[in-house]
Amino acid sequence: MNGTHDLEQAADADNGGALNPREAARLLEQTSREARRQFNLSPPLLTALMGGVILVAYGALWLSVREQHPYTGPSLGVIGLVYATVAVAITVSMKVYRRATGGVSGPVARQRTVEGVAILLSYLGSPVLQGALKYYGASDAIVYGVIPAAAPLIIVGTTVAGIAASKADWPQFGAALAVVTGGVAAAFVGPIGAWLVAGIGLFVGVVGYAAATAWQRRAVGNV
Amino acid sequence: MTEEALDPLIHAPARLRIVATLAALPEGDALSFTRLQDILQLTPGNLITHLRKLEDAGYLTTEKTGNGTASRTSIGLTGRGRAALEAYTAALRGLLGGL
Numbered sequence: 001m002n003g004t005h006d007l008e009q010a011a012d013a014d015n016g017g018a019l020n021p022r023e024a025a026r027l028l029e030q031t032s033r034e035a036r037r038q039f040n041l042s043p044p045l046l047t048a049l050m051g052g053v054i055l056v057a058y059g060a061l062w063l064s065v066r067e068q069h070p071y072t073g074p075s076l077g078v079i080g081l082v083y084a085t086v087a088v089a090i091t092v093s094m095k096v097y098r099r100a101t102g103g104v105s106g107p108v109a110r111q112r113t114v115e116g117v118a119i120l121l122s123y124l125g126s127p128v129l130q131g132a133l134k135y136y137g138a139s140d141a142i143v144y145g146v147i148p149a150a151a152p153l154i155i156v157g158t159t160v161a162g163i164a165a166s167k168a169d170w171p172q173f174g175a176a177l178a179v180v181t182g183g184v185a186a187a188f189v190g191p192i193g194a195w196l197v198a199g200i201g202l203f204v205g206v207v208g209y210a211a212a213t214a215w216q217r218r219a220v221g222n223v
Numbered sequence: 224m225t226e227e228a229l230d231p232l233i234h235a236p237a238r239l240r241i242v243a244t245l246a247a248l249p250e251g252d253a254l255s256f257t258r259l260q261d262i263l264q265l266t267p268g269n270l271i272t273h274l275r276k277l278e279d280a281g282y283l284t285t286e287k288t289g290n291g292t293a294s295r296t297s298i299g300l301t302g303r304g305r306a307a308l309e310a311y312t313a314a315l316r317g318l319l320g321g322l
Contacts, residue, residue: 019236021226021318028312031240035247038262103258105297108249 041100044214051206057085058199071191073144115163125155145191149198153183175209228314232280237273242308245300253299
């Protein structure tokens with residue numbers, strides 16, 4: 001009986017006469033919007049929220065070191081808080097990633113996976129630099145201050161900028177450039193200010209990207 | 224312009240939703256049958272009926288990979304299907320006076 005019911009439903013849905021142009025336009029707009037939402041890797045609201053969380057985390061790091069003379073690095077409590085924040089951010093990102101890529105296959109989907117791996121690998125750059133600098137006797141201010149604050153922004157930011165430029169994704173390119181600029185500025189303001197400047201650079205890049213994608217989404221209308 | 228200008232293959236609620244959903248994917252990418260069904264909330268029989276019509280018209284392609292329980296059907300919009308949706312959208316715009 002279920003098959004009969006299906007065929008009846010199909011016949012009902014096949015009735016194009018029941019759909020006037022205005023209803024069709026609305027249905028097309030709603031469906032396209034929902035589909036874009038389903039396949040979107042960076043939902044603007046969530047991205048903006050991440051920007052806020054990043055600012056709070058870097059702000060906490062800055063607050064924990066701003067009275068240090070000489071510089072010894074962020075406190076363990078704050079580092080734990082930052083790691084917990086990062087863990088939550090990764091969990092949420094994975095959930096969004098799974099929804100956006102679930103059941104999707106093809107050349108662009110494969111390309112996305114490769115890009116994700118490249119970005120993850122670029123995160124290794126900063127700890128490698130820290131290890132090398134520690135090995136060569138650099139001060140704590142450099143190893144636990146300037147480098148961990150500035151290097152990830154410069155290394156990961158340039159990786160993302162390169163990927164974005166290759167796809168002509170200019171909002172993402174602009175956001176990555178803002179993050180790289182924040183990283184470069186953070187590298188020259190000392191170990192204490194580096195955390196604050198890096199946090200602001202990341203916040204501007206991430207929230208700017210969220211705003212740009214939200215604007216783009218609003219501008220894209222089918223009818 | 225009259226409603227005759229609207230492609231009858233797309234101008235049906237279920238097929239319009241199928242084509243619009245697949246068009247949201249980057250060109251060349253495809254979606255699994257189960258994910259498409261999940262997004263559109265259509266019964267398998269209903270979805271198959273509409274997919275067959277669109278495939279017969281050359282608007283989409285289906286590809287089956289694997290065997291038994293591991294088998295998977297992927298559905299992708301063809302260049303012809305994408306062009307048909309663009310023409311349909313343009314016709315709708317014309318009918319609604321650019322709204």
